[in-house]
Amino acid sequence: xxxxxxxxxGAPLSRVDGRLKVTGKALYxxxxxxxxxxHAVIVDSSIGRGRITSIDTGAAEALPGVLKVIHxxxxxxxxxxxNSASNNPxxxxxxxxxxxxxxxxxxxxxxxxxxxxxxxxxxxxSLVEVDYDAERPSTDLTEAEPDEPTRYARGDAEAALRSxxxxxxxxxxxxxxxxxxxxxxxxxxxxxxxxxxxWDKTQWVVGTQTELAxxxxxxxxxxxxxxxxxxxxxxxxxxxxxxxxxxxxAARETKRPVKLVLSRKQMYLGTGFRPxxxxxxxxxxxxxxxxxxAVHDLDAETSSYEKFTEAVLAAGQMLYSMPHVxxxxxxxPLDLPTxxxxxxxxxxxxxxxxxxxMDELAHELGVDPIxxxxxxxxxxxxxxxxxxxxxxxRECYSxxxxxxxxxxRNPEPRSTREGDWLIGRGMAAGVYDTAxxxxxxxxxxxxxxxxxxxxxxxxxxxxTYTSQTQVAADALGLTxxxxxxxxxxxxxxxxxPHGGSMTMASVGSATLDACNKVRRQAIGLAVGDRESPxxxxxxxxxxxxGGRLHVKNDPARGETYRRLLTRNDxxxxxxxxxxxxxxxxxxxxxYGYNATFAEVAVDATLGLVRVRRVLGVYDAxxxxxxxxxxxxxxxxxxxxxxxxxxxxxxxxxRDGRIVNANLADYLVxxxxxxxxxxxxxxxxxxxxxxxxxxKGLGELVMIGVAPAIANAVFNAxxxxxxxxxxxxxxxx
Amino acid sequence: MSTEPPESAVPPPTGAGESSPAPTRRTFIATTTAxxxxxxxxxxxxxxxxxxxxxxxxxxPPTSRVSLxxxxxxxxxxxDNRTSLLDLLREHFGLTGAKKGCNAGACGACTVLxxxxxxxxxxxxxxRLEGAEVTTIEGLAEGDRLHPLxxxxxxxxxxxxxxxxxxxxxxxxxxxxxxxxxxxxxxxEWMSGNICRCGCYVKIVRAVEQTAGRK
Numbered sequence: 001x002x003x004x005x006x007x008x009x010g011a012p013l014s015r016v017d018g019r020l021k022v023t024g025k026a027l028y029x030x031x032x033x034x035x036x037x038x039h040a041v042i043v044d045s046s047i048g049r050g051r052i053t054s055i056d057t058g059a060a061e062a063l064p065g066v067l068k069v070i071h072x073x074x075x076x077x078x079x080x081x082x083n084s085a086s087n088n089p090x091x092x093x094x095x096x097x098x099x100x101x102x103x104x105x106x107x108x109x110x111x112x113x114x115x116x117x118x119x120x121x122x123x124x125x126s127l128v129e130v131d132y133d134a135e136r137p138s139t140d141l142t143e144a145e146p147d148e149p150t151r152y153a154r155g156d157a158e159a160a161l162r163s164x165x166x167x168x169x170x171x172x173x174x175x176x177x178x179x180x181x182x183x184x185x186x187x188x189x190x191x192x193x194x195x196x197x198x199w200d201k202t203q204w205v206v207g208t209q210t211e212l213a214x215x216x217x218x219x220x221x222x223x224x225x226x227x228x229x230x231x232x233x234x235x236x237x238x239x240x241x242x243x244x245x246x247x248x249x250a251a252r253e254t255k256r257p258v259k260l261v262l263s264r265k266q267m268y269l270g271t272g273f274r275p276x277x278x279x280x281x282x283x284x285x286x287x288x289x290x291x292x293x294a295v296h297d298l299d300a301e302t303s304s305y306e307k308f309t310e311a312v313l314a315a316g317q318m319l320y321s322m323p324h325v326x327x328x329x330x331x332x333p334l335d336l337p338t339x340x341x342x343x344x345x346x347x348x349x350x351x352x353x354x355x356x357x358m359d360e361l362a363h364e365l366g367v368d369p370i371x372x373x374x375x376x377x378x379x380x381x382x383x384x385x386x387x388x389x390x391x392x393x394r395e396c397y398s399x400x401x402x403x404x405x406x407x408x409r410n411p412e413p414r415s416t417r418e419g420d421w422l423i424g425r426g427m428a429a430g431v432y433d434t435a436x437x438x439x440x441x442x443x444x445x446x447x448x449x450x451x452x453x454x455x456x457x458x459x460x461x462x463x464t465y466t467s468q469t470q471v472a473a474d475a476l477g478l479t480x481x482x483x484x485x486x487x488x489x490x491x492x493x494x495x496x497p498h499g500g501s502m503t504m505a506s507v508g509s510a511t512l513d514a515c516n517k518v519r520r521q522a523i524g525l526a527v528g529d530r531e532s533p534x535x536x537x538x539x540x541x542x543x544x545x546g547g548r549l550h551v552k553n554d555p556a557r558g559e560t561y562r563r564l565l566t567r568n569d570x571x572x573x574x575x576x577x578x579x580x581x582x583x584x585x586x587x588x589x590x591y592g593y594n595a596t597f598a599e600v601a602v603d604a605t606l607g608l609v610r611v612r613r614v615l616g617v618y619d620a621x622x623x624x625x626x627x628x629x630x631x632x633x634x635x636x637x638x639x640x641x642x643x644x645x646x647x648x649x650x651x652x653x654r655d656g657r658i659v660n661a662n663l664a665d666y667l668v669x670x671x672x673x674x675x676x677x678x679x680x681x682x683x684x685x686x687x688x689x690x691x692x693x694x695k696g697l698g699e700l701v702m703i704g705v706a707p708a709i710a711n712a713v714f715n716a717x718x719x720x721x722x723x724x725x726x727x728x729x730x731x732x
Numbered sequence: 733m734s735t736e737p738p739e740s741a742v743p744p745p746t747g748a749g750e751s752s753p754a755p756t757r758r759t760f761i762a763t764t765t766a767x768x769x770x771x772x773x774x775x776x777x778x779x780x781x782x783x784x785x786x787x788x789x790x791x792x793p794p795t796s797r798v799s800l801x802x803x804x805x806x807x808x809x810x811x812d813n814r815t816s817l818l819d820l821l822r823e824h825f826g827l828t829g830a831k832k833g834c835n836a837g838a839c840g841a842c843t844v845l846x847x848x849x850x851x852x853x854x855x856x857x858x859x860r861l862e863g864a865e866v867t868t869i870e871g872l873a874e875g876d877r878l879h880p881l882x883x884x885x886x887x888x889x890x891x892x893x894x895x896x897x898x899x900x901x902x903x904x905x906x907x908x909x910x911x912x913x914x915x916x917x918x919x920x921e922w923m924s925g926n927i928c929r930c931g932c933y934v935k936i937v938r939a940v941e942q943t944a945g946r947k
Contacts (some may be wrong), residue, residue, distance in 0.1 A: 018886040021894030022878065022901060024829020024869035031828035064792050118823055119793065119814045182833045182841055182895040182929045231831070231895025232929050264834040461892030461930045631889045631932060638931025663838040663927065670924040674933040 002516065005545055008470040008480050012627040017465045026229045029201040030186035030261045037188060038067060039118040040250045040260040041125040042243060044269055048106035048137030048656020049335045052130055059127040060113055065120030067254050069128060071111035072098045075249065079217030085210045087239045087497060089338065092306030097242040103132065104305055105337045106656035107269030109242055114250045114258060137335035137656035141276050141301050146330035152313055155324030160293035164284025168360055172353045173723040175648035176301065177274040179342050180668060183231020184264060185271055187247035190257035196248055197224045203237040203458050204497040209490040211240035212248060228488040233460035235341040236271050238499045268661035272340025273649060275301035279353045289365045289372045293324035302331040303338040311346035311433060315354060317383035318589065319431050320376040335656050341499060343639055344699040347432050352724060355428035355707035360720065368411065370397050373429055381589030389588040389688035392619035393429060396595035399680060400617040404597040413718035421601040424716025430704025434590035434695045437496035438580040439506040443472065443514035445522065445573045447565040449547045450482045453514065457487040457507045458498035462698055463628035467504060468511050470624055475515030477544025493576065501696025504624060506579055509691045514577025519544055521573045526564050533557050588688045592695040593619040596704035600712040607731035609713060611641050613676040614705060621695035622685035633679030633701040640705020642669045645725050796859045803871025811858045818842045818853040821868060829869035829898045840926030843899035844868045850906030869898035881905055884939035892930035900926045904940045913944035
């Protein structure tokens, strides 16, 4: 931890970019003013599998304003070099747009129309006539042949299960969910000779940069990616999808800057999704609820051309103590686009299953659900034998139970009624990996006493601009308003993907390092400068506050950065900072934890579920920006309400078409769906995880919400629904 | 702003040829029948309405002149008749505050005030707005002084990514003006046309309450 006073970190500040956002001046990908830009609209395949037999572009090309129609028959062959420095799945081969006649899923890009106006491009796209040799696609998870499983085992789970006093054999299903950020994917691409600049919606400018360089066969520094504001992501913008390539290709072929914005429908056609799962869990315990064994069998959707996997196994290995665990995780290749991590990837699905099953076991045994979890609390991470860096789940339970009024819950299902409404309360535990990756940042302190910090990071909403500014301000000893943090440009020092809740730990620690170095440079300058009041003072005894360096125990003795730099003819001081998680064998098991509580009302006649309140209590390490962290938590709860009760991407298996690819039929929570939500962060920090002591929030706050709601629905109705979303039909 | 900007012409697409008769009802039916029968067409926006290449090629898109007031400034534009108010604002007037979230009236990100009423600008054709007064997010603040609801959104942290925010704020201004702020429940109901995927609803309600209470 920094020797500096912590004035900004931990203070409930408003967003530093708030004014830009409430005045409409924050510029998102499609909004950058690029001279001479023309518009591109993608034509999607209308079959789910097969080959293109002909493309008639005559009508489109004859349309006034249409510049070009590009498709597999006239597109140049692109290098498509391998790119391991990306979020492309390691197994499989990425979709190569317009490189062959194959259709691999319904809605695959088959052509793009470029025109001088958006209206002409849209109309032109509707005039492209494509004929196909169509085959029946395979899109049903439960009917297709799975891949070889990924396995994990400790002990002999099958044998332990056979001899267990209590056995549960439960099969759960979770729906396919789409991220659906409010901002659709959008790209503006401009070539200048062999150099490409794109303004893109991305959660990783570096990833998009490497992918475009790989696809077009360019040097990395020939590609610049700019993305200062991202209108939500939730994972969908962690990969550089084919439409980004289409935009760049269209710009190269027409020699014009091209803007390509996906329609809402196209947001369901190849920008990732949380895959649907069929998940069988068998649990064995003794009569007191002490777990003996768990056998997990999972089938999950992937595409026919790439094998997508996510961290769905970890929770089953470490959340509860038990000697015997066996897991088999099978991906099922289908004629769908490739999935991609969605908020709380893997853990979200596993947590719904495990936490529902724990509730079922508690009910079966007549044990309180919290008590059951306490009885199975492990002393160490049983998957690795490592001690936990921090694991304060017991505290989450007790604080949560007290705040929520858990003792007033009647454990007997269908026993609490208010008029037509059955009232139920449920809880669940949540866990998410504390991820960190190497990151860099650059800090510069100017002679006017202001500072600029830069990193190629992203802010899709959690508040990177604000929280990084807070870290930088304290490390430099400046006020927040004299520090500017810039992100979203591949010219800045590289950072990892803005996903997996790792930005604060990774980029934040690099920012801290860069700013610490600059501060130490200034202190070094002062204590070696005969004209400074700090001359001769030990560097460790100097702190900086409000832009003024002074002796720690003698605040009167000191001077400002401005004075120091000006006197020494220094225009600025500058340093690069970096962070990397410790190499070598891990010494701790790093996870964030929560206990989530929900109260629901279910209409006894109509089966309608209304969430009445949700409470989350988090062991998430140090909280840098409490006001924003609170927003993130209640936002995660809203996401959880969607997954639990509303969100379901439906496919017509006859042709592979998604039938509800819009925001009127794919339901997400609206204001009237969201009642009283409350978040409590346990005070503390994780000293082992990273220099800032943070564990990451964005994923953790969503995990646990869906099972808490499902368990509350059971408590309300006595009906156990093992399929998400829980719809009125399932409760009738 | 009181300056009268020059006519901002929305250029019709280049390459317009001679004018010729519009497709007849017969050719329309013939082509759509063909589509429905055998040909599988690229499915971007429904199916093709005009697929006779010659009829299409010969016809420049119909345009109209429209004069409207945007954030207090009178503007005249020649617009493609297919242009929505949202696209007019974003693509031609450089006012990108109103957002395109779904382009189908389902998300509210494009909400603006037209003659004081909140509307989905993505579902409003620009040519219909002759003489209309349009207020967008860019028109709410007075100079550097934010509209109280803009300030309340900052105070309450009623947004994260910020993409739905202009629509939420304009919608909130409408909601307050309509008097639908008697209780949090009423605000929730009347703000439910604006989706926030980051899930800031609780704080959006507080921001609207804060502002309505001050009126």
